[in-house]
Amino acid sequence: MTHPSARADETRKTWKAVLETYHEDRSTPVTPEYWSDKDTWSRDRIEAVQNEKIAAVAPFLYENSAFYRRRFDKLGVAPTDLKDGDSLIANWPIVTKQEMMEDATEHPPYGTYTTCSDEDWADRGWMLFSSSGSTGVPRVFRYTHFDRQYWEQANARALYSGGLRQGDSAIPMVGFGPHVFAWGVQYTLAKMGLPVVPGGGVDGHARASFIDRFKPTVLVCTPSYALYLGRVMQDMGMDPAATSIKWMVTGGEPFSGVSGTLERLQDLWAAKAVEFYGCTEASPHCGGYSCPEYQEGDEPFIHFMEDIQLWETVDADTLSPVADGERGLTVCTNLNSESSAQLRFLVGDYTRLSREPCACGRNHVRGLGCMTGRSDDLINLRGIKFFPVQIEEAVRAVPGTGDEFQIRLTTQDDGLDVMRVLVEHESDVADRVAKEIRSRCEIRCAVEVVTPNTLPKSEMKAKRVFDERNK
């Protein structure tokens, strides 16, 4: 694949010039409240910038990405048909993971959605990330140095909004494999001048001892891992709530929209947990993040960074846009990358959007209720549909249950598909858990109570669903 055409070059220059117009390169915030003045832009200004970016990125993708060019041609859409947010939504059908997987299967290992040629990559590539969440062919994304400068600023805006300040120090407790969350935070902490205690490649005991000795103020990990590590410390005779930890920057799994999990996490550590939400495909940086306001009424929410991404919600079945305030699946158009700009990619988490102003001063759209399960994770049991997070909420509703639980789906000899939920507890709470599940998911299931701390715990994303049904 080569892209030597004059039009390819010209559209690339135009797109990079637009990006450059809005680029910041700073290690300090613009005001005590905000990392960037973009945080407080009016909605008109946000939308004007989105429109300018859409008009530049569409021809760039057409001329430089084989995947996008084929799609434009097949749909009979011209790049100039996508000139703003409205025309993008009207003319450009949603890109699904399935579509990307087919491309990656046909053109291994990278697919053709990138805008860089093989020659470009050999000359200047930077880092490779792989989608981790869903089954099927992994989709691989590479991001250049140029892109990295853009995410450092986006992530700094998110971390600063969540509350991190000069004087904080972080311990990232991740494996540093090809997962975007860890590297995005790591490079941003360096950019912000915040000290880092590298917590990769060691076990919970070593990490507990690092926290005790070096007194970092911020955990960076998945919510499951923060729960796990807290329990490890308790077993060691240490109290997580009495440590130096004041913040948890958590990604990779939904948690603040999962009733019971956020409370459990914050109680355990006596620290504030903030969201760092995104996906590998449409953003190597944080898309959704916490602000100081945090809740509307009882409902937690996150902001989306709209000057660099256009976020929508769509109906799970029709993929048509749903109105603000209605529950829908997240869709992201990434307007902050040279190598992996994307138009209307179906991220697929459920949320409800609100464009009402936030008391924090940020006018960027919010996701009310945060994230409550990715559509890929939907379980369909005998026609009844529910998400693992609903089971999680049921488990959390029974006091004294362990942090881990398992959902086991099997087919009986008589052909009936059934669910068994394993929970940890000192006493027999099977009936109570079953009742909580029934009230949330309208399904009857077997609940098995096992001895506390016997279910396996994972260091990255927790594996809690075991589907062993006959296909």
Next chain:
Amino acid sequence: MTHPSARADETRKTWKAVLETYHEDRSTPVTPEYWSDKDTWSRDRIEAVQNEKIAAVAPFLYENSAFYRRRFDKLGVAPTDLKDGDSLIANWPIVTKQEMMEDATEHPPYGTYTTCSDEDWADRGWMLFSSSGSTGVPRVFRYTHFDRQYWEQANARALYSGGLRQGDSAIPMVGFGPHVFAWGVQYTLAKMGLPVVPGGGVDGHARASFIDRFKPTVLVCTPSYALYLGRVMQDMGMDPAATSIKWMVTGGEPFSGVSGTLERLQDLWAAKAVEFYGCTEASPHCGGYSCPEYQEGDEPFIHFMEDIQLWETVDADTLSPVADGERGLTVCTNLNSESSAQLRFLVGDYTRLSREPCACGRNHVRGLGCMTGRSDDLINLRGIKFFPVQIEEAVRAVPGTGDEFQIRLTTQDDGLDVMRVLVEHESDVADRVAKEIRSRCEIRCAVEVVTPNTLPKSEMKAKRVFDERNK
């Protein structure tokens, strides 16, 4: 600890100005052969720059590091007594790990050898590393952003000298914990614009599959791990020698001076293994590195980067300087850091120095025979002294032995200390291995032959010595 004095500030400014004078900030080499023109400086120029740096760093350490100030005062040495390499060696006794450990024990967790105050660290710290090699209290070192810019250039010089070029891409296979090797290479690859496939936090099978799918050209790992991964690939039916790998950047363990290990590694991968030698204490960057010449006669060697570090060799017992060409322990004065400059730190690996010009054009001193064991690792068995690498050479000398081996030291019921060496082999080679050990170490020991691939393999530094003797 605070350092508010005018002299502290003034000496810091002077030291940083000297550092700045020689700082480069580049992503590309100055010529096709050399990353930096410092590589080909004359010895006179190298020594003049060393002298200039020593004269500036000595007062800086006196005024800004509690550890150094106490030592100057106790020794009755004035900072101005250290004005060049000769006066440094004449007036400043060697700093040992023991001395640093005592300081770290008395002032946990960091000791007082840094030149940054607690306030400085809270404001701008960057990353923490911990000594891993020896027993005892871990000595912890923090390096600032300012320092990182200096290592990126030092490491780029080393990697470029080893042969890495634009178009190469790397897979670091390390845990990304607080070990300086991995992070130093990681940040430098980014600086050099070389693509990275992040290989942290996954197992050998996943790494083998990354190599197969993404075709990186450079492994970054310990020599033991490169051997281990090659065997994993063979078990998976893949041939490491047929992969995309052309280079191995290896650190953390001696290997190119260990007869048999280098050959085994290069044969397995059909790739060139280059050294990336250093220590946490006196340098967060590469001190010793390979050049295209690689061997003098049959003897491998590495260069030391002398404009930023002064390297010496000393007698193991007296710690007095030994002449060039004589075997001695490495000592490093680090002249390339704000936060962790060090004067005459006993790194403690054995080598022989040569200041003869090298055919590669680099005039920086060389370590002939590379490194052959750190003095901390010396085994004393019934008064006979030898290094684990001597056992390693004996094992490698017998064809068909597995990559791993173990040295087990125990005390018999009659009070006699004995050694048992475990090797992997298809047939009974116990006598041959015992003979090879006897000829190298002048010691008789039991050799036990176990089934191939049954000795445990570690992902980072291999643990091969198990000392269970009565104390």
